Amino acid sequence: MKVLVLNVGSSSVKFELIDTSLEAIQNGTERKLGRGLVDKIGATTSTVKFQAPGKEAFKDELNIPDHAAAIKEVLTLLTDPETGAIKDVKEIEAVGHRVVHGGEYFTQSMLLDEDALEKIKECFELAPLHNPHNYRGIRLMQQALPDVPHVAVFDTSFHQTMPKYAFIYALPYDVYQKYKIRRYGFHGTSHRYMTYAIETRFAKRPRKEFKAITVHLGNGCSIAAVDGGRSIDTSMGFTPLEGLIMGTRCGDIDPAIILHLMAKEDQSVQEMNTLLNKFSGLKGISGLSNDMRELIAAMQEGNERATLAVKAFCYRVRKYIGAYHAALGGADYIAFAGGIGENSALVRELVLENLEKLGIILDRGKNNSVGAKGGEITADNSPIKAFVVPTDEELVIARDTVRAIAGVIG
């Protein structure tokens, strides 16, 4: 079954076509048929890209004024006679949509009907920057491909297994009842992929038998404690702002700081939101960049604030690993994914060094030489094994689409 995976953001549409089926999932015979991006929607020039394996990469600058034009362009890119992946849009048999927030409604991926779409709409106020765009993408693609099933895969659903004492905030209880303010957690597809990869590739052990700490370090960063395949805690909270230090987001801070700053500088809610989400994190501390590669380069040239940003970033991850080790009653595995987690040996070293007493013995040689396919980075005698896992969120979405259609989930 050819599944189109769609990730619609405020100004971009990412997509990938994957040939998969229940049988192919079982046998590992799935095929990636091509991936693309329509970026800077609404700007004077938008970038469009597509790459099918074995074919010439396509790239152009076009005028894509809105999401409707972007969705049309996705189908044009897929069916281009020279650089595309299919001859006709009729070859697309299903669409898997990434949806950021499923609130408490969705504990798993869901075949979309009007009722499910209504619930996604009800989650707009929980994720105002994401869900409206995800919803619009679904509606537009349903219009373009009305005869195929559409499935929603939520960033939050993997974490719906958290116990209440882990997701409740210590605020007056009616704040939870009235406004659904609680920890939800995000990056669920990546944490799920890491769990799957530990089970099938790295530890080769059924997920029911192990406890893992999964660490996603990209522009956004989060960490999860996974017990027997179920998320029992995660660092992102009511929104993706909480937890680890990120590219431009602050992660954990004392909430009183916000009140103090708003009073001191007479900042509006909107200004505060921008400060916490866009000007904090690695960028805020370093004053230089939100990009880890640039910060590591600056650190190596002796830039003090870049060094501080990298150290604070790694220290926060390390602290959470300790906390989740305790939350799990002892972890068996740690997995690193995301642009930083997969590519930066230095970050992984700063996070994991000198943790022998916790049962983590890093092997620097393995850590420095692990390749694009990932692998173990701890010593043979390390009680806890750590792995680099190249994450694949699109594959998780394609698989869930097939499973939801087959009625295996949802």
Ligand code: ADP
């Ligand atoms: P997103 O969360 O937007 O998908 P990515 O997962 O691609 O982002 O992660 C982007 C981050 O990964 C950036 O901070 C980038 O600098 C970092 N990164 C990518 N390659 C490397 C590398 N070789 N060393 C250190 N950081 C890297």
